[in-house]
Amino acid sequence: MKPSTADFYERVYRVVRRVPSGKVVSYGHIARFLGTGRSARLVGYAMNASHGDPTVPAHRVVNRNGVLTGKHFFGGSTVMQDLLESEGLRIEDDQIVDFESHVWDPMDHLEQEDFLKGE
DNA sequence: CACCTGACTGAAT
DNA sequence: AATTCAGCCAGGT
Numbered sequence: 195m196k197p198s199t200a201d202f203y204e205r206v207y208r209v210v211r212r213v214p215s216g217k218v219v220s221y222g223h224i225a226r227f228l229g230t231g232r233s234a235r236l237v238g239y240a241m242n243a244s245h246g247d248p249t250v251p252a253h254r255v256v257n258r259n260g261v262l263t264g265k266h267f268f269g270g271s272t273v274m275q276d277l278l279e280s281e282g283l284r285i286e287d288d289q290i291v292d293f294e295s296h297v298w299d300p301m302d303h304l305e306q307e308d309f310l311k312g313e
Numbered sequence: 314c315a316c317c318t319g320a321c322t323g324a325a326t
Numbered sequence: 327a328a329t330t331c332a333g334c335c336a337g338g339t
């Protein structure tokens with residue numbers, strides 16, 4: 195069966211929900227994990243669509259540079275930063291300090307097969 | 314239906 | 327090493 199856009203969104207949310215507190219993941223990581231690879235933009239698009247879903251910690255998703263590119267979509271100006279800082283992260287100039295040490299790569303913690311299996 | 318935009322990324326310059 | 331360009335794909339105008 196051909197995966198629909200809605201299914202893609204759903205998978206993105208499922209991955210983001212697995213991101214533990216104090217950790218972050220990039221759009222590219224998620225895209226690669228889901229097999230779409232080149233469509234990192236779609237991940238960002240999915241996040242935009244999930245804006246109303248409180249079960250999706252969208253503040254833990256940043257770009258590959260560790261920059262809070264989506265903070266403007268959190269209503270406030272420092273909401274996203276505040277959320278991350280409350281989880282133990284440190285933000286400086288809209289960028290996560292020591293970003294690479296706080297990355298939670300789904301590839302290193304989840305198995306695609308288990309994930310798709312319904313985990 | 315064609316064109317533009319965007320929570321991105323990697324390659325090229 | 328920093329900046330620019332091009333590829334991607336869905337959604338809106």
